[in-house]
Amino acid sequence: MRIGVLTGGGDCPGLNAVIRAIVRKGADVHGHELVGFRYGWAGVLEGDTTPLTHESTAGILHRGGTILGTSRTNPYGGDADGTAAVREAMERAGVDALIPIGGEDTLGVAGRLSADGVQVVGVPKTIDNDLAGTDVTFGFQTAVQIASDAIDRLHTTAESHNRVMVVEVMGRHAGWIAAHAGIAGGADAILVPERPFDVGDVAASLRRRHERGRTFSIVVVSEGAVPKDGSGLTTTSGEKDAFGHERLGGVAVGLGQELERLTGYETRVTILGHVQRGGTPTAYDRVLATRFGVAAIDAAHEGRWGTMAALRGTEVELVPLADAVAEPKLLDPALLEVAEVFFG
Template sequence: MRVGVLTGGGDCPGLNAVIRAIVRKGVQEHGFAFTGFRDGWRGLLDGTARPLDIASVHGILPLGGTIIGASRTNPLAAEDGVDRIRETLAREDVDALVVIGGEDTLGVANELVERHGIPCVGVPKTIDNDLSATDFTFGFDTAVGVATQAVDRLHTTADSHMRVLVCEVMGRHSGWIALHAGLAGGADAILVPERPFDVDQVCGWMDSRFRASHAPVVVISEGAKPSEGDLVVKDASTDSFGHVRLSGIGDWLAGEIEARTGHEARTTVLGHTQRGGTPSAFDRWLATRFGLHAVDAVRDGDFGTMVALHGTDIVRVPIADAVATLKTVPDVLYEEAGVFFG
């Protein structure tokens, strides 16, 4: 049996760990052969592929990024996309696909399984941790670690200059990174997409910290927005899945704080540093286990499923369940963090 592997969407710490586990177990225990498709779904559209064997995955466990590339290509946006995928699979003699990605990438996999009968097994990947049906996605722990270290560092420079520092982190629709890093880093305000924020209330929190002789640090998700306002976007262009480019809310908020309170405010945008570089130990562990169980699902012919973490167990769930709704920050967790605001 020959199995195709692709990594779609943005790069993410732990992708190489998944690839390594899939290939090692698939070759050693199941006798499979593997083909890696370049740059996510684009590789299946364009027919660009490379062989994956045990030698090719040696030493990649601690590496960030992905050795087979990634892109935000949506093959279903092309009129002949499904036909081109079938042609590539036939030409490469591939019997099944392991699809590693987030909501958009796995949404395509679910469509291919349910409507076109193309056998796929999913592996959940996103630093945003917003995929339903799994407790955690790999990449999230690394992103939180990077963001927490940044918040720790910002506290010292904020106090040195007695200015507000706003740290913008990733999170289009969900505020998991902001919540975890903000709470772990002792942020004085955490602003997430799930809860539109009142700018005057945020300014009140800032004034409260200055009265206590401390300079405040704010952690804000890129998808957060004021209660009276819209998302801040870089431009009006969209990717092939219809997403606009976010980022800019941190600068906007810093300007509002400075104008309304008179306190100097600056912004740090962490951007791609959150998903680049070597994965944490937890993400290597989780990604490896996902890979081992994904290749077993292929062996069992259990297509249309995604591996997921439930407690400490790796289970299989329908891909459809994972992409039906996003996993967002519940009110109870946000209210826990609110004790430390202001």
């Protein structure tokens, strides 16, 4: 077969490891021809292809980002007949099947294509770890490590200046990064989208901490966290991407201002933003991404279309693509209960 590979949505550490694994197993073992579509679904629609060979994927295991580029293009945007457009593009490129690597939006498109009979096998990807169907997504551990390292560094400057440090991490719907990085970094408060917070309660917790002799505090907040009163601390650009998502940002700024007003403690804000996506993937993510890539090309070779590679416990299995685009996988409340032992 001639199989097309694409990466969609936000970039993510480990994408290149997946591409490399698909090519090595697909070409060297199964004898298939692999071709890459540049810039996600946009490349599919435009026929923007590049050969994927043993040579072209050498030396990319440790590299962040994606050698194929990515975009948030939606083939079904507006009233478009995405299935017809993708089918035509695949015919022009001589491609028999697709392996899209992406999150809820990219795999949502893959699911619709699969339901219409297009031969697709998916690979789950998101640093937010909020995709259903898999216990862990590659890129998550790298993002947590980056955030934890940042919190460690902020601890020293917070202690030196007797300040409250508010650290904003990614997480639109789910607080996995905030919870894991907060626990690992010894945060004194963790605010996540799953549990609306009361600014007054957070301020009171910080005051109690300082009354016991602590001179600084670290607050970790997900970008999608919201106050109980709906006071609108999070800012949005008002613009939406091709899948209807607003760009979030700024909850830490408003939160920091409120905490300083309510406590009187000098407060500083750090928004980690896209630094969480960049750079070299951790060893864990390289291994997981490699396992996903091998499982995906094996599934394609066996004709197990409409499936997705997933981690269940310690085993990589195939699950229906529909499982990936079900409701988002939200933070386990038990993990937040562990974190709360160390608050205040």
